[in-house]
Amino acid sequence: MNVTIVDYKSGNISSVINSFKEVAQNKVKIEVTSDVSKIRSTDKIVLPGQGSFKSCVDALQSIKGLVDCLNDFVVNKKKPLLGICVGLQMFADVGYEESETKGLGWIPGKVTKIDNQNGKYKLPHIGWNQINLVKESKIFKDIKDKSHMYFVHSYEFVPTDKNSISATTEYSSKHVCAVEKENIFGTQFHPEKSDKTGLKIINNFINL
Amino acid sequence: MLKNRIIPCLDVKNGRVVKGINFVDLKDAGDPVEQAKIYSDGGADEICFLDITASNENRDTIYEVVEMTSKKCFVPLTVGGGVRSVDDINKLLNCGADKVSINTAAVENSKVVVDSSKKFGSQCIVVAIDAKKNGDKWEVFTHGGRNNSGIDALEYAKKMEDSGAGELLVTSMDRDGTQVGYDIELMSKISSKVNIPLIASGGVGNLDHLVEGIKLGKASAVLAASIFHYGKYSVKEAKQYLESKGIPVRT
Numbered sequence: 001m002n003v004t005i006v007d008y009k010s011g012n013i014s015s016v017i018n019s020f021k022e023v024a025q026n027k028v029k030i031e032v033t034s035d036v037s038k039i040r041s042t043d044k045i046v047l048p049g050q051g052s053f054k055s056c057v058d059a060l061q062s063i064k065g066l067v068d069c070l071n072d073f074v075v076n077k078k079k080p081l082l083g084i085c086v087g088l089q090m091f092a093d094v095g096y097e098e099s100e101t102k103g104l105g106w107i108p109g110k111v112t113k114i115d116n117q118n119g120k121y122k123l124p125h126i127g128w129n130q131i132n133l134v135k136e137s138k139i140f141k142d143i144k145d146k147s148h149m150y151f152v153h154s155y156e157f158v159p160t161d162k163n164s165i166s167a168t169t170e171y172s173s174k175h176v177c178a179v180e181k182e183n184i185f186g187t188q189f190h191p192e193k194s195d196k197t198g199l200k201i202i203n204n205f206i207n208l
Numbered sequence: 209m210l211k212n213r214i215i216p217c218l219d220v221k222n223g224r225v226v227k228g229i230n231f232v233d234l235k236d237a238g239d240p241v242e243q244a245k246i247y248s249d250g251g252a253d254e255i256c257f258l259d260i261t262a263s264n265e266n267r268d269t270i271y272e273v274v275e276m277t278s279k280k281c282f283v284p285l286t287v288g289g290g291v292r293s294v295d296d297i298n299k300l301l302n303c304g305a306d307k308v309s310i311n312t313a314a315v316e317n318s319k320v321v322v323d324s325s326k327k328f329g330s331q332c333i334v335v336a337i338d339a340k341k342n343g344d345k346w347e348v349f350t351h352g353g354r355n356n357s358g359i360d361a362l363e364y365a366k367k368m369e370d371s372g373a374g375e376l377l378v379t380s381m382d383r384d385g386t387q388v389g390y391d392i393e394l395m396s397k398i399s400s401k402v403n404i405p406l407i408a409s410g411g412v413g414n415l416d417h418l419v420e421g422i423k424l425g426k427a428s429a430v431l432a433a434s435i436f437h438y439g440k441y442s443v444k445e446a447k448q449y450l451e452s453k454g455i456p457v458r459t
Contacts, residue, residue: 011329012301018279051329122405122428124331124374128211128253128458148211148458150284152331152374171210193284193306195248 278304
Protein backbone atom coordinates (compact mmCIF):
# COMPACT_ATOMS: atom_id res chain seq x y z
CA MET A 1 0.00 0.00 0.00
CA ASN A 2 1.12 3.54 -0.74
CA VAL A 3 0.39 6.61 1.33
CA THR A 4 1.19 9.84 -0.44
CA ILE A 5 1.92 13.11 1.30
CA VAL A 6 1.14 15.93 -1.10
CA ASP A 7 4.11 18.29 -1.27
CA TYR A 8 2.63 21.41 -2.82
CA LYS A 9 5.27 23.76 -1.40
CA SER A 10 3.12 25.18 1.31
CA GLY A 11 4.97 25.39 4.57
CA ASN A 12 7.01 22.94 6.46
CA ILE A 13 6.06 19.31 6.02
CA SER A 14 9.16 17.63 7.46
CA SER A 15 7.41 16.74 10.69
CA VAL A 16 4.51 15.18 8.80
CA ILE A 17 6.93 13.12 6.73
CA ASN A 18 8.96 12.05 9.79
CA SER A 19 5.93 10.96 11.77
CA PHE A 20 4.36 8.97 8.94
CA LYS A 21 7.68 7.25 8.25
CA GLU A 22 8.07 6.45 11.94
CA VAL A 23 4.63 4.86 12.08
CA ALA A 24 4.85 3.10 8.71
CA GLN A 25 8.35 1.71 9.31
CA ASN A 26 8.86 -0.52 6.29
CA LYS A 27 5.37 -1.96 6.12
CA VAL A 28 3.78 0.85 4.15
CA LYS A 29 5.40 3.01 1.52
CA ILE A 30 5.30 6.71 2.32
CA GLU A 31 5.72 8.84 -0.75
CA VAL A 32 6.21 12.60 -0.78
CA THR A 33 5.43 14.22 -4.10
CA SER A 34 3.67 16.89 -6.11
CA ASP A 35 3.59 14.66 -9.18
CA VAL A 36 -0.07 14.43 -10.17
CA SER A 37 0.31 11.08 -11.94
CA LYS A 38 1.76 9.52 -8.80
CA ILE A 39 -0.91 11.06 -6.58
CA ARG A 40 -3.63 9.77 -8.88
CA SER A 41 -2.58 6.15 -8.47
CA THR A 42 -1.90 6.11 -4.72
CA ASP A 43 -4.04 4.43 -2.08
CA LYS A 44 -4.24 7.19 0.51
CA ILE A 45 -3.49 10.87 0.51
CA VAL A 46 -2.26 13.15 3.27
CA LEU A 47 -2.88 16.85 2.64
CA PRO A 48 -0.86 18.99 5.04
CA GLY A 49 -1.09 22.77 5.12
CA GLN A 50 0.62 25.66 6.83
CA GLY A 51 0.39 29.39 6.35
CA SER A 52 -2.81 31.11 5.31
CA PHE A 53 -5.90 29.54 3.75
CA LYS A 54 -5.35 31.67 0.67
CA SER A 55 -1.66 30.81 0.30
CA CYS A 56 -2.44 27.08 0.56
CA VAL A 57 -5.28 27.21 -1.99
CA ASP A 58 -3.09 29.27 -4.32
CA ALA A 59 -0.25 26.77 -3.94
CA LEU A 60 -2.55 23.82 -4.71
CA GLN A 61 -3.86 25.57 -7.79
CA SER A 62 -0.41 26.46 -9.03
CA ILE A 63 0.30 22.78 -9.66
CA LYS A 64 -1.42 21.92 -12.90
CA GLY A 65 -4.11 19.27 -12.56
CA LEU A 66 -3.65 18.80 -8.82
CA VAL A 67 -7.05 20.07 -7.67
CA ASP A 68 -8.85 17.98 -10.33
CA CYS A 69 -6.81 14.96 -9.31
CA LEU A 70 -7.69 15.44 -5.62
CA ASN A 71 -11.37 15.94 -6.47
CA ASP A 72 -11.41 12.75 -8.49
CA PHE A 73 -9.60 10.81 -5.76
CA VAL A 74 -11.93 11.98 -3.00
CA VAL A 75 -15.29 12.57 -4.68
CA ASN A 76 -15.38 9.94 -7.41
CA LYS A 77 -13.01 7.20 -6.26
CA LYS A 78 -13.88 7.78 -2.62
CA LYS A 79 -10.41 6.87 -1.41
CA PRO A 80 -9.19 8.02 2.02
CA LEU A 81 -7.67 11.46 2.47
CA LEU A 82 -6.43 13.07 5.67
CA GLY A 83 -6.17 16.85 5.85
CA ILE A 84 -4.04 18.38 8.59
CA CYS A 85 -4.45 21.97 9.86
CA VAL A 86 -4.99 24.18 6.79
CA GLY A 87 -5.24 20.89 4.88
CA LEU A 88 -8.49 20.31 6.78
CA GLN A 89 -9.61 23.92 6.47
CA MET A 90 -9.43 23.71 2.68
CA PHE A 91 -12.27 21.13 2.73
CA ALA A 92 -14.59 24.12 3.24
CA ASP A 93 -16.46 26.06 0.55
CA VAL A 94 -14.80 29.30 1.49
CA GLY A 95 -12.12 30.80 3.72
CA TYR A 96 -11.72 34.35 4.95
CA GLU A 97 -8.02 34.54 5.80
CA GLU A 98 -6.25 37.38 3.90
CA SER A 99 -9.20 37.62 1.49
CA GLU A 100 -12.30 35.62 0.61
CA THR A 101 -10.99 32.47 -1.07
CA LYS A 102 -12.84 29.50 -2.51
CA GLY A 103 -11.95 26.18 -0.91
CA LEU A 104 -12.25 22.62 -2.21
CA GLY A 105 -15.90 22.39 -1.16
CA TRP A 106 -15.80 18.78 0.04
CA ILE A 107 -17.45 19.53 3.36
CA PRO A 108 -19.88 22.48 3.27
CA GLY A 109 -18.87 25.30 5.57
CA LYS A 110 -16.57 28.25 6.03
CA VAL A 111 -13.25 29.06 7.69
CA THR A 112 -13.26 32.16 9.90
CA LYS A 113 -11.03 33.71 12.53
CA ILE A 114 -11.43 32.46 16.09
CA ASP A 115 -13.27 35.05 18.17
CA ASN A 116 -10.66 36.21 20.68
CA GLN A 117 -13.31 38.04 22.72
CA ASN A 118 -11.64 41.43 22.41
CA GLY A 119 -8.19 40.19 23.27
CA LYS A 120 -9.22 37.98 26.17
CA TYR A 121 -7.81 34.98 24.32
CA LYS A 122 -4.42 35.08 22.67
CA LEU A 123 -4.08 34.07 19.05
CA PRO A 124 -2.73 31.88 17.57
CA HIS A 125 -4.28 29.14 19.70
CA ILE A 126 -0.92 27.48 20.42
CA GLY A 127 -0.28 24.47 22.58
CA TRP A 128 -1.87 21.34 23.96
CA ASN A 129 -5.61 21.20 24.25
CA GLN A 130 -8.04 18.38 24.97
CA ILE A 131 -10.33 17.04 22.31
CA ASN A 132 -13.94 15.97 22.87
CA LEU A 133 -14.86 13.03 20.69
CA VAL A 134 -18.37 13.68 19.44
CA LYS A 135 -18.86 10.75 17.10
CA GLU A 136 -17.23 7.47 16.38
CA SER A 137 -14.40 7.98 13.95
CA LYS A 138 -12.14 5.38 12.41
CA ILE A 139 -9.06 7.50 12.92
CA PHE A 140 -9.85 7.86 16.63
CA LYS A 141 -9.91 4.13 17.25
CA ASP A 142 -8.40 3.51 20.74
CA ILE A 143 -8.04 7.26 21.31
CA LYS A 144 -9.48 8.30 24.65
CA ASP A 145 -11.93 11.15 24.96
CA LYS A 146 -10.18 14.29 26.34
CA SER A 147 -6.82 13.28 24.88
CA HIS A 148 -4.33 16.12 24.47
CA MET A 149 -3.37 17.27 20.99
CA TYR A 150 -1.04 19.98 19.78
CA PHE A 151 -2.71 22.96 18.12
CA VAL A 152 -1.44 26.02 16.35
CA HIS A 153 -3.95 28.08 14.38
CA SER A 154 -5.94 31.31 14.41
CA TYR A 155 -8.76 30.26 12.08
CA GLU A 156 -11.41 27.61 12.57
CA PHE A 157 -13.54 25.49 10.26
CA VAL A 158 -17.27 25.97 10.79
CA PRO A 159 -19.09 23.20 8.90
CA THR A 160 -22.78 23.67 8.04
CA ASP A 161 -23.57 20.02 8.56
CA LYS A 162 -22.78 19.25 12.20
CA ASN A 163 -22.80 15.51 11.40
CA SER A 164 -19.39 15.85 9.79
CA ILE A 165 -17.83 16.92 13.12
CA SER A 166 -15.89 14.14 14.82
CA ALA A 167 -14.19 16.13 17.59
CA THR A 168 -14.29 19.56 19.17
CA THR A 169 -12.05 21.53 21.47
CA GLU A 170 -12.53 24.54 23.70
CA TYR A 171 -10.68 27.79 23.27
CA SER A 172 -12.64 31.02 23.55
CA SER A 173 -15.62 28.89 22.51
CA LYS A 174 -16.21 25.33 21.43
CA HIS A 175 -14.81 24.81 17.96
CA VAL A 176 -14.39 22.00 15.50
CA CYS A 177 -11.04 20.23 15.61
CA ALA A 178 -11.72 17.11 13.57
CA VAL A 179 -14.10 16.12 10.81
CA GLU A 180 -15.03 12.89 9.09
CA LYS A 181 -17.29 12.48 6.11
CA GLU A 182 -17.17 9.04 4.54
CA ASN A 183 -13.62 8.79 3.13
CA ILE A 184 -12.60 12.33 4.09
CA PHE A 185 -10.77 12.88 7.38
CA GLY A 186 -9.32 16.03 8.83
CA THR A 187 -7.69 17.30 12.00
CA GLN A 188 -7.16 20.93 12.93
CA PHE A 189 -4.52 19.82 15.42
CA HIS A 190 -1.19 18.31 14.45
CA PRO A 191 -1.13 14.54 15.05
CA GLU A 192 2.48 14.55 13.83
CA LYS A 193 3.43 16.73 16.83
CA SER A 194 1.05 15.22 19.38
CA ASP A 195 3.38 12.66 20.87
CA LYS A 196 2.30 9.01 21.12
CA THR A 197 -1.43 9.76 20.89
CA GLY A 198 -0.88 11.65 17.67
CA LEU A 199 1.16 8.83 16.20
CA LYS A 200 -1.70 6.47 17.03
CA ILE A 201 -4.08 8.57 14.93
CA ILE A 202 -1.61 8.42 12.06
CA ASN A 203 -1.41 4.67 12.54
CA ASN A 204 -5.21 4.42 12.45
CA PHE A 205 -5.29 6.34 9.17
CA ILE A 206 -2.58 4.18 7.62
CA ASN A 207 -4.45 1.05 8.69
CA LEU A 208 -7.87 2.14 7.38
CA MET B 209 -9.04 23.90 27.89
CA LEU B 210 -5.68 25.05 26.62
CA LYS B 211 -2.83 23.91 28.84
CA ASN B 212 0.17 25.91 29.93
CA ARG B 213 3.35 24.51 28.47
CA ILE B 214 6.65 23.54 30.04
CA ILE B 215 9.61 23.80 27.69
CA PRO B 216 13.09 22.53 28.62
CA CYS B 217 15.86 24.31 26.75
CA LEU B 218 19.11 22.62 25.71
CA ASP B 219 22.23 24.55 24.72
CA VAL B 220 23.93 23.02 21.72
CA LYS B 221 27.44 23.85 20.56
CA ASN B 222 29.13 22.39 17.49
CA GLY B 223 26.37 19.80 17.33
CA ARG B 224 26.75 18.63 20.94
CA VAL B 225 24.72 19.41 24.04
CA VAL B 226 26.85 21.53 26.35
CA LYS B 227 24.16 22.49 28.84
CA GLY B 228 21.67 19.73 29.31
CA ILE B 229 20.73 16.76 31.43
CA ASN B 230 23.60 15.52 33.56
CA PHE B 231 21.97 13.46 36.26
CA VAL B 232 20.85 10.26 34.61
CA ASP B 233 22.90 7.47 33.13
CA LEU B 234 23.16 8.90 29.69
CA LYS B 235 24.91 6.78 27.15
CA ASP B 236 26.24 9.95 25.63
CA ALA B 237 25.63 13.16 27.56
CA GLY B 238 26.42 15.23 24.50
CA ASP B 239 23.89 13.58 22.25
CA PRO B 240 21.06 16.03 21.51
CA VAL B 241 18.73 13.32 20.24
CA GLU B 242 19.00 11.27 23.42
CA GLN B 243 18.46 14.33 25.61
CA ALA B 244 15.48 15.57 23.63
CA LYS B 245 13.95 12.12 23.73
CA ILE B 246 14.32 11.88 27.51
CA TYR B 247 12.47 15.17 27.89
CA SER B 248 9.71 14.38 25.41
CA ASP B 249 9.18 10.93 26.98
CA GLY B 250 9.10 12.65 30.36
CA GLY B 251 6.21 14.88 29.35
CA ALA B 252 7.89 18.04 28.05
CA ASP B 253 5.36 19.92 25.95
CA GLU B 254 7.98 21.20 23.55
CA ILE B 255 11.74 21.06 23.22
CA CYS B 256 13.94 24.07 22.60
CA PHE B 257 17.47 23.97 21.18
CA LEU B 258 19.62 27.04 21.55
CA ASP B 259 22.59 26.88 19.20
CA ILE B 260 25.54 28.65 20.77
CA THR B 261 28.08 27.61 18.18
CA ALA B 262 30.45 30.53 17.91
CA SER B 263 32.35 29.88 14.73
CA ASN B 264 30.75 30.13 11.33
CA GLU B 265 32.39 27.03 9.92
CA ASN B 266 30.59 24.84 12.46
CA ARG B 267 27.20 26.48 12.00
CA ASP B 268 25.95 23.64 9.82
CA THR B 269 26.16 21.18 12.70
CA ILE B 270 22.80 22.41 14.04
CA TYR B 271 21.07 21.25 10.86
CA GLU B 272 22.23 17.68 11.42
CA VAL B 273 21.15 17.85 15.06
CA VAL B 274 17.67 19.06 14.12
CA GLU B 275 17.34 16.47 11.40
CA MET B 276 18.23 13.59 13.71
CA THR B 277 16.09 14.85 16.58
CA SER B 278 12.98 15.44 14.50
CA LYS B 279 13.03 11.82 13.40
CA LYS B 280 12.79 10.64 17.00
CA CYS B 281 10.91 13.39 18.80
CA PHE B 282 7.23 13.90 18.11
CA VAL B 283 6.55 17.03 20.12
CA PRO B 284 7.21 20.51 18.75
CA LEU B 285 10.85 21.47 18.36
CA THR B 286 11.96 25.10 18.48
CA VAL B 287 15.44 26.03 17.32
CA GLY B 288 17.17 29.35 17.88
CA GLY B 289 20.61 30.91 18.00
CA GLY B 290 22.42 32.47 15.09
CA VAL B 291 19.37 32.63 12.84
CA ARG B 292 20.10 35.49 10.44
CA SER B 293 17.93 35.18 7.37
CA VAL B 294 14.84 33.75 5.72
CA ASP B 295 17.17 31.23 4.14
CA ASP B 296 18.44 30.07 7.57
CA ILE B 297 14.83 29.64 8.71
CA ASN B 298 13.99 27.70 5.59
CA LYS B 299 16.91 25.33 6.16
CA LEU B 300 15.97 24.70 9.80
CA LEU B 301 12.34 24.05 8.93
CA ASN B 302 13.36 21.69 6.15
CA CYS B 303 15.49 19.77 8.62
CA GLY B 304 12.44 19.26 10.83
CA ALA B 305 12.28 22.23 13.21
CA ASP B 306 8.67 23.21 13.90
CA LYS B 307 9.47 26.74 15.00
CA VAL B 308 12.48 28.96 14.64
CA SER B 309 13.36 31.69 17.09
CA ILE B 310 14.93 34.88 15.81
CA ASN B 311 16.78 37.26 18.08
CA THR B 312 19.47 39.69 16.86
CA ALA B 313 18.39 39.53 13.21
CA ALA B 314 14.88 40.67 14.15
CA VAL B 315 16.24 43.68 16.05
CA GLU B 316 18.53 44.66 13.20
CA ASN B 317 15.94 44.20 10.50
CA SER B 318 12.30 43.45 11.29
CA LYS B 319 11.78 42.56 7.64
CA VAL B 320 13.17 39.10 8.44
CA VAL B 321 10.13 38.58 10.67
CA VAL B 322 7.72 40.08 8.13
CA ASP B 323 9.10 38.02 5.25
CA SER B 324 9.49 34.73 7.10
CA SER B 325 6.04 34.85 8.70
CA LYS B 326 4.51 35.54 5.30
CA LYS B 327 6.48 32.75 3.69
CA PHE B 328 6.18 30.05 6.36
CA GLY B 329 3.27 31.25 8.51
CA SER B 330 3.34 32.99 11.89
CA GLN B 331 2.96 29.64 13.65
CA CYS B 332 6.63 28.86 13.17
CA ILE B 333 8.12 32.28 13.86
CA VAL B 334 9.15 32.97 17.45
CA VAL B 335 10.83 36.26 18.25
CA ALA B 336 13.26 35.98 21.15
CA ILE B 337 13.65 39.17 23.17
CA ASP B 338 16.55 39.56 25.60
CA ALA B 339 15.61 42.44 27.86
CA LYS B 340 17.42 44.24 30.66
CA LYS B 341 16.01 46.77 33.06
CA ASN B 342 17.25 50.33 32.83
CA GLY B 343 15.51 52.74 35.21
CA ASP B 344 11.78 52.24 34.82
CA LYS B 345 11.96 50.57 31.42
CA TRP B 346 13.53 47.56 29.74
CA GLU B 347 15.94 47.65 26.82
CA VAL B 348 16.46 45.00 24.15
CA PHE B 349 19.90 43.42 23.98
CA THR B 350 21.39 41.58 21.01
CA HIS B 351 24.30 39.24 20.24
CA GLY B 352 23.63 36.93 23.15
CA GLY B 353 23.16 39.82 25.55
CA ARG B 354 26.38 41.61 24.72
CA ASN B 355 25.03 44.67 22.89
CA ASN B 356 22.43 47.13 24.08
CA SER B 357 20.21 48.26 21.23
CA GLY B 358 18.62 50.89 23.44
CA ILE B 359 15.22 49.86 22.06
CA ASP B 360 12.30 49.80 24.48
CA ALA B 361 11.31 46.16 25.01
CA LEU B 362 7.57 46.80 25.33
CA GLU B 363 7.36 48.79 22.14
CA TYR B 364 9.56 46.28 20.40
CA ALA B 365 7.32 43.39 21.50
CA LYS B 366 4.31 45.12 19.96
CA LYS B 367 6.25 45.80 16.78
CA MET B 368 7.20 42.13 16.51
CA GLU B 369 3.57 41.09 16.90
CA ASP B 370 2.62 43.49 14.12
CA SER B 371 5.47 42.13 11.99
CA GLY B 372 4.01 38.64 12.15
CA ALA B 373 5.63 36.85 15.09
CA GLY B 374 3.50 33.94 16.32
CA GLU B 375 5.01 33.90 19.82
CA LEU B 376 7.47 35.87 21.91
CA LEU B 377 10.21 34.22 23.95
CA VAL B 378 11.11 36.81 26.57
CA THR B 379 14.30 36.42 28.59
CA SER B 380 15.19 38.71 31.45
CA MET B 381 18.92 39.37 31.24
CA ASP B 382 18.89 40.51 34.86
CA ARG B 383 17.48 37.19 36.04
CA ASP B 384 19.08 34.72 33.64
CA GLY B 385 21.28 32.32 35.60
CA THR B 386 20.33 33.78 39.00
CA GLN B 387 17.66 31.21 39.95
CA VAL B 388 15.70 33.90 41.82
CA GLY B 389 12.66 33.73 39.55
CA TYR B 390 11.36 35.32 36.36
CA ASP B 391 11.15 39.09 36.03
CA ILE B 392 7.39 39.04 36.61
CA GLU B 393 6.91 42.72 35.95
CA LEU B 394 8.58 42.47 32.55
CA MET B 395 6.59 39.36 31.59
CA SER B 396 3.21 40.68 32.62
CA LYS B 397 3.79 44.06 30.99
CA ILE B 398 4.71 42.50 27.66
CA SER B 399 1.99 39.87 27.87
CA SER B 400 -0.63 42.55 28.50
CA LYS B 401 0.68 44.62 25.62
CA VAL B 402 0.44 41.89 22.96
CA ASN B 403 -2.21 39.40 21.87
CA ILE B 404 0.19 36.60 20.98
CA PRO B 405 1.43 33.98 23.47
CA LEU B 406 4.46 34.75 25.63
CA ILE B 407 7.06 32.21 26.73
CA ALA B 408 8.81 33.33 29.92
CA SER B 409 12.52 32.65 30.34
CA GLY B 410 15.41 33.51 32.64
CA GLY B 411 15.76 33.01 36.37
CA VAL B 412 13.90 29.83 37.28
CA GLY B 413 15.23 28.26 40.48
CA ASN B 414 12.22 26.40 41.84
CA LEU B 415 8.73 25.27 40.94
CA ASP B 416 7.03 28.28 42.53
CA HIS B 417 8.83 30.40 39.96
CA LEU B 418 7.06 28.48 37.20
CA VAL B 419 3.73 29.09 38.93
CA GLU B 420 4.51 32.82 39.25
CA GLY B 421 5.53 33.04 35.60
CA ILE B 422 2.12 31.77 34.54
CA LYS B 423 -0.12 33.28 37.20
CA LEU B 424 1.54 36.66 37.68
CA GLY B 425 3.65 36.95 34.55
CA LYS B 426 0.68 35.90 32.37
CA ALA B 427 2.93 33.61 30.34
CA SER B 428 1.37 30.90 28.17
CA ALA B 429 4.48 28.78 28.49
CA VAL B 430 7.51 28.60 30.75
CA LEU B 431 10.99 27.80 29.57
CA ALA B 432 13.61 26.48 31.95
CA ALA B 433 17.03 24.91 31.73
CA SER B 434 19.03 24.31 34.90
CA ILE B 435 16.23 23.12 37.19
CA PHE B 436 15.58 20.23 34.83
CA HIS B 437 19.11 19.52 33.62
CA TYR B 438 20.58 19.04 37.05
CA GLY B 439 17.80 16.79 38.24
CA LYS B 440 16.47 19.19 40.84
CA TYR B 441 13.00 18.54 39.43
CA SER B 442 11.62 16.41 36.64
CA VAL B 443 9.17 17.80 34.11
CA LYS B 444 6.60 15.45 35.62
CA GLU B 445 7.13 16.85 39.11
CA ALA B 446 6.87 20.36 37.73
CA LYS B 447 3.56 19.54 36.10
CA GLN B 448 2.17 17.92 39.24
CA TYR B 449 3.11 21.00 41.21
CA LEU B 450 1.56 23.38 38.70
CA GLU B 451 -1.60 21.30 38.66
CA SER B 452 -1.79 21.42 42.48
CA LYS B 453 -1.69 25.21 42.18
CA GLY B 454 -4.65 25.21 39.81
CA ILE B 455 -2.68 25.67 36.60
CA PRO B 456 -3.92 23.54 33.68
CA VAL B 457 -1.19 21.25 32.34
CA ARG B 458 -1.04 18.27 30.00
CA THR B 459 -0.59 15.13 32.07
